[in-house]
Amino acid sequence: MDAGGGGRSSNDLPWASVFDSAANLRALSAIQADGFRAASELVDRFVRMASAGIGAYGQPAQPVTPAGAQDRADLFGATGLEPFVASWWAMVEQFLKLPAQCEQPSGAAEPTLDLATATASGCVRLTATPNGAATSELWLRNSGSVDLGKIRLRCGGLLADHGATIGPEVTGFDPEIVPMPGRSSRGVTVQLELARQTAPGTYRGMVLVDGHPDVWLPLVLVLGQGAP
Numbered sequence: 001m002d003a004g005g006g007g008r009s010s011n012d013l014p015w016a017s018v019f020d021s022a023a024n025l026r027a028l029s030a031i032q033a034d035g036f037r038a039a040s041e042l043v044d045r046f047v048r049m050a051s052a053g054i055g056a057y058g059q060p061a062q063p064v065t066p067a068g069a070q071d072r073a074d075l076f077g078a079t080g081l082e083p084f085v086a087s088w089w090a091m092v093e094q095f096l097k098l099p100a101q102c103e104q105p106s107g108a109a110e111p112t113l114d115l116a117t118a119t120a121s122g123c124v125r126l127t128a129t130p131n132g133a134a135t136s137e138l139w140l141r142n143s144g145s146v147d148l149g150k151i152r153l154r155c156g157g158l159l160a161d162h163g164a165t166i167g168p169e170v171t172g173f174d175p176e177i178v179p180m181p182g183r184s185s186r187g188v189t190v191q192l193e194l195a196r197q198t199a200p201g202t203y204r205g206m207v208l209v210d211g212h213p214d215v216w217l218p219l220v221l222v223l224g225q226g227a228p
Contacts, residue, residue: 109121109122109123110122110139111123111124111136111137111138111139111217112138112139112140112141113138113139113140113141113207113209113215113216113217114141114142114143114215115140115141115142115148115151115180115209115212115215116141116142116143116144116146116148117143117144118212118214118215119215120215120216120217122138122217123217123218123219123220124136124138124190124207124217124218124219124220125219125220125222126190126192126219126220126221126222127221127222127224128192128194128221128222128223128224129223129224129225130194130197130198130200130223130224130225131194131195131196131197131198132193132194133191133192133193133194134191134192134221135189135190135191135192136189136190137187137188137189137190138187138188138190138207138217139185139186139187139188140178140180140186140187140188141184141185141186142180142181142182142183142184142185143183144182144183145182145183146182147180147181147182148180148181148182149179149180150177150178150179150180151177151178151179151180151209151210151211151212152176152177152178152209152210153173153176153178153188153207153208153209153210154168154207154208154209154210155168155171155173155190155205155206155207155208155219156168156205156206156208157205158171158203158204158205158219158221159203159204159205160199160201160202160203160204161201161202162201164198164199164201164203165203166194166198166203166205166221170192170193170194170195171190171191171192171205171219172190172191172193173188173189173190173191174188174189174191175188190207190219192221194223198223199223200223200224200225201223202220202221202222202223203220203221203222203223204218204219204220204221205218205219205221206218206219207219
């Protein structure tokens with residue numbers, strides 16, 4: 001659309017860059033960099049002034065009485081400018097680490113069953129061919145102090161979205177019975193072996209704990225195409 005018959009489009013207007021997210025991001029990064037640079041120069045100047053004994057107006061600074069036991073210090077015993085400088089660089093370090101942390105994808109939660117607190121996290125995931133085998137691992141935890149005795153895991157049948165099913169007999173656990181004393185953690189291998197050709201797809205089921213009805217984990221089996 002032309003403005004005032006001059007043949008200029010709305011993209012040529014000075015405020016059009018406000019809606020350019022890439023340009024705004026570059027501008028913000030430049031502003032942050034300038035701020036860090038200016039603050040760093042200011043801190044360096046204070047440190048040089050304190051080291052040389054120069055006051056704020058170029059005059060010799062008044063002698064400083066050594067800090068006594070009553071003077072305030074940080075956790076590491078530093079006084080004067082030291083806590084300020086340390087705090088500043090700690091803040092800068094956190095800002096520098098933040099982009100790297102945001103770029104790293106968060107890993108999937110490890111499949112865990114805590115029997116003492118009746119909580120579970122993660123998901124058991126297996127991948128296999130239609131007539132192959134697959135293994136995975138889950139963790140049993142007893143965060144309490146009471147011995148929970150011997151624990152047995154169970155897994156029912158698996159169901160895919162297209163209606164195909166896999167019976168419970170193909171899924172097993174090693175070890176089958178797991179002693180769980182207080183303050184303990186045990187790894188259990190989940191084993192799945194298909195004895196016949198099974199339709200490819202994503203099958204879902206559930207891992208249960210005998211005697212602990214409130215604790216369970218989802219199980220996902222992905223069957224790909226077999227060899228031609």
